[in-house]
Amino acid sequence: MINIIIIDDEPLAAALVEDYLSEFPEASVKAICHDGFEGLKAIKEHEPDLIFLDVQMPKITGFEMLELLEKTPAVIFTTAYDAYAMKAFDSHAVDYLLKPFSKERFAMAFEKFLKLQGNEENVPNLLLSKIELSGPSERIVLKDKNEIKIIPSSEVRYLEANDDYVNIYTVEGKFLKNKTMKFFEAILNPKQFVRVHRSYIVNLGEITKIEPYEKDGYLLLLKSGAKVPVSKTGYPKLKQALGL
Amino acid sequence: MISQVFKFSNSLWYKAILIILLWIVGVAYLIHSFGVSLSVALFDVSIHTAFLTLGFFLLENIFRFYSPQGRSVFIFMIFPISVSLMVFFSGMFSMEFFTKNEDDYLRLMSNAFFVKLFIIFLLCLCYTVILLFQSKLETQLQHKEREEQIQKLAKEAELYQLRQQLQPHFLFNSLNSISSLLHRSPEQAQEMVIQLSEFLRKTIRKNDQKWISLEEELAFLHLFVGIEKVRFGHRLHVDFDQKGEVGVCKLPPLLVQPLLENAIKHGLYGLLGEVNIRVSFSSEEAYLVVRIVNPYDPQAGQAGGEGFGLEVIRRRLFLLFGRHDLLATQADAKLFKVQIKIPQNYDQYYHH
16 A cells, blocks of 8 residues: 655645546545644654655745654645746656646656555656756745644755754754755855855845954854855855955 | 047047048148248148147037037028137147247138138038937937837737736646646536636637726636636635726726735645635726735745746836836735726726
C-alpha cells in the first residue's frame, strides 16, 4: 500500500488527482487538505509515502510548507504556474505536473515514483527539484515552538550559520531554521540581503557602519548594535550591493 | 552654430579658425588688389570679420528663441537687415577711427559703400536662412521622436493590459477545474466551458475607447465571480450593491475586474477559511465610485514575485484621464479597501 496525501486549495483540483489515483489499486489516499497547515498536520499524522502538492495556497505556499517538515515524503508538484523555473535544490520532488494534465501524464509521474520507491536515496536529487519562485521571497516561514511564524524579510536583521541550522535574527528576536545558508542566499532578495561571510547574510538596511578589522578584514556595525564580520570574498559583494 | 564653435568642446574650432583665417587672407588680398596696402586691408577684413561673427552670434540667439511662422517674411527680414547695418557701421566707424591717413583706402571704401553693405547683408541673410532651416529640421526631428515615444507608450500599455487580462494562473486553473468536472459532473463542466468562453470573449473584445454601462459591467463581473466560485465556492462569497442613481453611469471596460481579481486573490491566499468580498457602486457628484473591500493579512508579505496589481490600474486611470488622484486605498488590521472614481462628465470616446 502506498499512503498518499493530496494538498491543493481547490477542491476540484484535489478531486481530479483522487480520481486519477483510483486507477491504481495500490494507492491509498489518506487525506485531502486545502492548505499548508492542514497538510502539515496530516503529514505528521499519516506519515505518507507520497504527497501531491499545489504551490500557490492560502497563507503559506507549498514550498514553504515543505521547508517546515523535518522528514519530507516524496513530492509530486501540481501547479498551473509555469512561471516557476526549475532549479537544483534538496527537496524530494519526483515530478512536476502542469495543470491541466492528462491521465497519461499523471500515470507517468506516478509510475516514476513507483520505480524510485525501492531505492530511497535516489529520490531527493532526482529531479532538479526545488522550484525557484518567479521572484525573491519577501518572507521567511519557520516553526517556533510548534507555532508557524511568517516573518517579513524587512524585519530580518541578519542570518548566521549554526551547524545544520541557521540563526535568524529579527526585530522580534532570534529564530532557528533547519536550512542551509545557500538556501537563504537563493530565496532572499539579493538587493536587500548579501552574504558577506561564509557564515553571515546581512540585511543591507541594517548596516550603520563599516569598520576595518584585523588584517584586510572588515566588521559591520548594525542598528541593533550587533557586529558582523565581512570576509575577503564578501567585501567586494557588499561593495557592489551598496553601489560603492 | 557659432555658439557651438565657441564652446571649444570639440575639434570644430580648429577648423573654424582655419576657415576664418583663409577668409581674412583671401578678402584682404582682393582689397589689396584695388590698391590698398596689405596691412590696412588685413586690418579692415579682421575688424569686419570680428563684427560679422558678433552679428552672427546675435542672429543665432534671436532665432533660437523666435522662429517666424509662415507669412511673417517682413519680420524675418528685419533681423538680418538690422544686424548687417550694425556690422557695417561699426566696421566703418572703427576703421575711420584707426586709419585717418590712408587716402587710398578711404577712397575705395566710399566708392564701394553700397557694394560692401550689400555683401554684408547677403552674408547675414544666408546665415539667417541656414539657421531657420536648422531649427525647422530640429523641430521635425523632435516631433518625430515624440510621436514615436507616444506610440511606444501606447503599445506598452496595450501589451500590459493584455497580460493583465489573460492571467495565465486563472486560465489554467479554470481549465483544470473543467478537466476535473468532466469526471464527476459533465453537465457542470459544460456550463463552466461556456462561462469561461463568454468571459474570454468579452475580455478580448473590449477596448478602452468604448465605455460600457454599469449593467454590462455587472454582468461581466458576475460571470467572472461565477468562474471563481466553481474553483473556490466553498470559501468565496462576493456581494454586490448599488447606491444612488448608478443606472445611467458608464465606465471604461476592464477597470473593475482586475481590482476584484486582486481582492479575491489577496483574500483567498492571505487567509484561511471563508472570504467575504464586498463590491459597491455609488454615484457621487460627477463620479461613479467603485469600492471593493476584502479581508487580508497585513503580516503576510509576498511569497514571491507578484507585485500588487493596483499599480496597473493606477497607470490606466492616468492614461485615461490624466489624473493621479482617482484611485485610493486604505488598509486597517483586517480589511483592505480600494476605491476608484470614474468621472462621468468626461468625453467617453476620447482616447490618445
